[in-house]
Amino acid sequence: METIIYTEDSLAVPARLIRQGELIAFPTETVYGLGADATNEAAVNKVYQAKGRPSDNPLIVHIKEITDLDPFVDNLSEKAQSLMAKFWPGPLTLIFEIKKNSLPSVATGGLSTAAFRMPNNKMALALIEQAGVPIVGPSANTSGKPSPTTAQHVYHDLAGKIAGILDDGPTDIGLESTVVDMTTEIPVILRPGAVTVEALASVVGEVNLDQHLISENEAPKAPGMKYQHYSPNARVLLIDWQKNNWQDALDWSAKKGISCGILASREIIQSFKADVVGNYELSITQDVQTASQRLFAGLRELDGQKQPIAVIFAQTYPEEGAGLAYMNRLKKAANQEYFQRDD
CATH class of the missing domain: 3.90.870.10 (DHBP synthase)
Incomplete structure (x- = not known):
C-alpha cells in the first residue's frame, strides 16, 4: 500500500x-x-x-x-x-x-x-x-x-x-x-x-x-496505562532531579564503553564535557512544558542516530503540575528505571 x-x-x-x-x-x-x-x-x-x-x-x-x-x-x-x-x-x-x-x-x-x-x-x-x-x-x-x-x-x-x-x-x-x-x-x-x-x-x-501500572495480563480502561510504553529501542535511564547525578552517569557509561545520548535542557547539556553520541535539547532553561512538547521527538531523534545509542540519559522533573504528565510518559519510556551506579 x-x-x-x-x-x-x-x-x-x-x-x-x-x-x-x-x-x-x-x-x-x-x-x-x-x-x-x-x-x-x-x-x-x-x-x-x-x-x-x-x-x-x-x-x-x-x-x-x-x-x-x-x-x-x-x-x-x-x-x-x-x-x-x-x-x-x-x-x-x-x-x-x-x-x-x-x-x-x-x-x-x-x-x-x-x-x-x-x-x-x-x-x-x-x-x-x-x-x-x-x-x-x-x-x-x-x-x-x-x-x-x-x-x-x-x-x-x-x-x-x-x-x-x-x-x-x-x-x-x-x-x-x-x-x-x-x-x-x-x-x-x-x-x-x-x-x-x-x-x-x-x-x-x-x-x-489513578496511576497504578497495568500489567501485560490486565485490561486497561484507557490507553497509555501499560507499565512500559513510549519506548525507543535504546535503553532509557532517568536522572533523578534531586540527585542531579549526571556526571556519575556519564562517567559510568565512559568506563563501561557504553554509547550514550543526553535528553535534557540546554543548561544541563552545556554543563558537561562528555563523549556522547548525541544530545537533544528539551528546552533552553528548565521549562517542563517545552520539555513535554519535545519529549517524544527527542526520544525518536536520539534513537535514530547513525551511530547507535545504547543508553539515553533523560532529565526528570518533580511530579506535580505539568511535570506529572511529562514524568508519566518518561517513566514508562524508561520502564521506571533510574540510573544507579553499579560499581
Whole structure:
C-alpha cells in the first residue's frame, strides 16, 4: 500500500477514504492520531493491525460537536457538562458508559465504556466533519514506541500500512490528552496530560488520580496505562532531579564503553564535557512544558542516530503540575528505571 501525504487543500480525499474504511493519520494539538471510522468494525480492526496494538487496549473516539455524543451516551452528568464546556475542544478525554452495541466492541476493548474527545485542531475537526463519522484516533505509531508529533514520525512507523497522513506540521502540546473516568461519582484521572489535576479540580471539585501500572495480563480502561510504553529501542535511564547525578552517569557509561545520548535542557547539556553520541535539547532553561512538547521527538531523534545509542540519559522533573504528565510518559519510556551506579 502506498501511503500518501495530504495537506489541508486536499482534505476531501482523506475524508472519503475514512468513509470507505481506510486508515488516515491526522494531526491534533497533542500527538498525531491514526484515524478510522469508529462505527466500522473492520476499519477499527485495521487500526490494531497497523499499530501492532493489543486488542484489549481501548481507543479514543474523536468528535466535532458535543451532540455527536448523542448516539452513544445517555444522561451526561453536570460534572461532565462542566468539563466539556471548559476544556472542549482541547486535550481532555472523558470516559462514559455507552449505549449497548452503539460502538463495535473492538473500539472499546470489550468494555461497556468508551472514551471521547473533541480535538483542538482545525484540520482534525474538518476531517471529522467531512468524513461524517466519529473517528477513533490512537497515536499513529508502532504500538509501544514514542508517540508521533510530526507527519514524518508517522511515516517512519506506518508507511505502507495506512492509506495516508494529513500533515499539519509539529503538534503544539506533544503529549497525549488527559483521560478522566466519568463513570464514578468522583472523577478519576487515568492518564495525566496538559489539563492538570489542579485545572480539573477548579471546575468539578474533588478528583482522584489513578496511576497504578497495568500489567501485560490486565485490561486497561484507557490507553497509555501499560507499565512500559513510549519506548525507543535504546535503553532509557532517568536522572533523578534531586540527585542531579549526571556526571556519575556519564562517567559510568565512559568506563563501561557504553554509547550514550543526553535528553535534557540546554543548561544541563552545556554543563558537561562528555563523549556522547548525541544530545537533544528539551528546552533552553528548565521549562517542563517545552520539555513535554519535545519529549517524544527527542526520544525518536536520539534513537535514530547513525551511530547507535545504547543508553539515553533523560532529565526528570518533580511530579506535580505539568511535570506529572511529562514524568508519566518518561517513566514508562524508561520502564521506571533510574540510573544507579553499579560499581
